Amino acid sequence: MVTVLGAHKILTSVEDARQGHQNQDTVLVPLGEDASPGVPSIALDRAPVAEAIELASRARDATREAIPLSELTASEIVDVDFARAAQAGGEVDDAEVTAPQIDDTARHLAIVIGTIGNGMLADDEQVVADATSYEDVSSDELELFDDGPIVLEDEIDADEPYVPEWLAYTVEPGDTFAIMAQENLGLGYSEVTALLETLPEPRMLTHWRAGDRFEYQLDEQGKLLSMRMMKNARDGYLVKRDDEGALDVATIERTGEATQRLYAGTISGSFARSAQATGLNSAEVAELSHVLEKKLDFRRDTRRGDRFSVLVESDLIDGEDLDPRVLAVSYEGSRMDLTLVRNAEDNRFYTPDGESLDPAFDRYPFSGHYRISSNFNLRRHHPVTGRISPHKGTDFAMPSGTPVDAPADGRVELVGNHPLAGRYIVIRHDNGYKTRYLHLSKPLVSRGERVTRGERIALSGNTGRSTGAHLHYEVMVNNTQVDAMKVELPEHQGLSGDALVAFQREAEPMLAALESGETGTTVASTGTEPSGASDDGS
Structure with missing residues (x-):
């Protein structure tokens, strides 16, 4: 049985003795000046507790100097089973001191009484504010109960999954993709070759220029996960590793x-x-x-x-x-x-x-029906000389003075008279086509004049080198004559x-x-x- 006084200290002292901080024959327990053996009252005055704290300090100093129990006065020790012979000025046989045995009930009672005596349950704010630990715990002692200090960032990183980041690479003078891919992207030579064969435009990687730039992601082992290359702000390619580890290529099209x-x-x-x-x-x-x-x-x-x-x-x-x-x-x-x-x-x-x-374009530049006297024919034999002389228009046999109409909207580009063509007109139309009218008897429009589809522009005739009254009509596409009867014309x-x-x-x-x-x-x-x-x- 342990007789307890100042229980908040005796527990620490005994545990210190057990852990080898001091010999068990020099266990010190501070007491108040008016202390006496027995169980202390729960209504213990706070003043003796303060004195006990001071005595505890003295006892701690004494412990460091290994002062034996026999040198302490009766007011500074407590009679316990392992210190039966302690008296003021008396001798204590160290051989009779045995290790204390404190059961769980006594340990719990010591903690409760010590807490109350320390004022830690009081309502007074000052007392609570003054409450503290009696002993500092060193880092060496903490390591007995812990694997080491906890670093919050390390704990968070350990729980979060790996998220690859987009990194950027800017081409420097002398860079080659094959070397760069092996050093920075974790790609082997065979993977580089396969990628270049898969990429629709391998020149983007084989013909680098200083300042070219692309972005890429790596996995935890530093191997390429994906790569993004842009030809311009709109178009590019995305290289991405699939579930089987192969590199696939997709097209990037940004809409803006x-x-x-x-x-x-x-x-x-x-x-x-x-x-x-x-x-x-x-x-x-x-x-x-x-x-x-x-x-x-x-x-x-x-x-x-x-x-x-x-x-x-x-x-x-x-x-x-x-x-x-x-x-x-x-x-x-x-x-x-x-x-x-x-x-x-x-x-x-x-x-x-x-x-x-692009308004509609009429096939014929006149009203009514007139016979074609000479078709478009690039290998035609000239009717006078008999030689091959291409005929690049369509001739319509019609009486002189027959009205000629504009087949589509346009502007008069030329009005003139030529020894071979006779009087003629050239019109540039709104769809880009041109039409020419030869052997006219009288033009009815002037150069630069705007004409509309169906508007009368001239009268047919027999001027220039001609074998009879007719209208020579040409259609030109990209300044080249085509067959007016077969060329595709825009509809309305x-x-x-x-x-x-x-x-x-x-x-x-x-x-x-x-x-x-x-x-x-x-x-x-x-x-x-x-x-x-x-x-x-x-």
Whole structure:
């Protein structure tokens, strides 16, 4: 049986003795000055406890100096079974000291009484604030109960799955893909060879230039998982390792965000230079010219001071405008006013009323029926000389003075008189074709004049070198004569019905943008008006 006083200390002292910090014959237990053997009261005053703490400090110092129990006064020891002979100034036979045996009940009682005596259950905040441990625990002692300090980052990393990151590689002078792949991508020579055979454009890897760039991912072992190579901002290839470890190649096609930009300018020289002055690039000027030349003769119809505006759409990818396309154009000139809008359904241009830029083209340039006196024949024998003399037109036998009509809309390019051809007319049509009329008795139009389909342009005749009254008619495609009776001619492309309604609904915001004159950029999906005036070429 253990008689306990100052139980918060005796437990530590005995455990210290067990763990070899001191000899069991020098176990010290601090007591108050008025202490006496017996079980302490739970209502123990806090003042003696404070004194006990001071005595505990003295006892700890004494322990370090290995002071025997016999040198302590009676007020500083407690009578326990292993220290029966302790008296003030008396002798203690160290041989009689045996190791203490504290059962679980006594241990629990010591902890409870020590906690209460220390004031750790009191309501007083100051007492709680002063509560502390009596002994510091060294890191060496912690290692007896733990495998080591816990590093939070290491614990988190251990639980999270591996997530590959995209890394970037920029080609340096002298780099080759084969060496780079082995050193950085974990690829063997056979894998490099197989990849180059699979890639649709192997030159992207075999013909590197300094500054070329691609991105890649590696697995935990540092071997290639995927690689991304872009030819431009829109198109590229993705190399990815499949479940069986082989490298597959897929095509990358980025759509981008549709943006619209309005350009406006004034003719101050050639049309091309005036268009470039607004900020249009060479490709956009070329497309604009191709659209307008079907209706507009830039040499004859444009005048200084004429105004124009053009709405261009492009795809915005990584801040770069790609694939520009003309959506609508308006030209206000002294000789012609013209507005055209692209129809998304067939990618053709129409007037706001739905009239096609490529109107129908009649097969015959006259009304009625007239016999063909000489067909188109590149190996024809000349009727006078008998030699092979190509006939590059179609002759219609008709009385002199028969009306000749324009087969399609266009502009008169030439009106003249030639010793062989006689009086003649050349018309350039809106679809790009040209027609020629020879041996006329009288032209009815002038050079540069605009004509429409079915309009009377001349009277047939027998001028020049001719064997009789007739009309020599030619159709030219890309400035080369073709058989007018067999060549494919455009049919009427005007819009009507639901197609016209849909086109006009689509054209409405484009026409509003042209009329606003507010140049600049807007994202097409927002539906807002173009803003800013940075590209005004006027």
